[in-house]
Amino acid sequence: MKTKKKIKNILDGFNFEEVHNYMMHRNPPWTWADGFVPTVGQLRKRAKELLKDVTKFKTGYIATGGFFVLKWYKELYIMFCIEDKFE
DSSP states (O other): OOHHHHHHHHHHHSOHHHHHHHHHHSSSOOOOTTSSOOOHHHHHHHHHHHHHHHTTSSEEEEEETTEEEEEETTEEEEEEOSOOOOO
């Protein structure tokens, strides 16, 4: 499957409304660097940009604004992480 089709399928299957709802109802609301909660359209646009960017790698990832986008050889993945813990 071509990369553009993979990205379209991922974006069409990802629940941006659920992510937006979580960001709005978190206490305090989850905002991006501009101080605002992104709209569903802004979330979708950013995810598309990240998916396109990660395709430049053979294998790699990009993480920002809650999104974690991974390319593992020919496969693409997207996640929205609400919590992590490192030591």
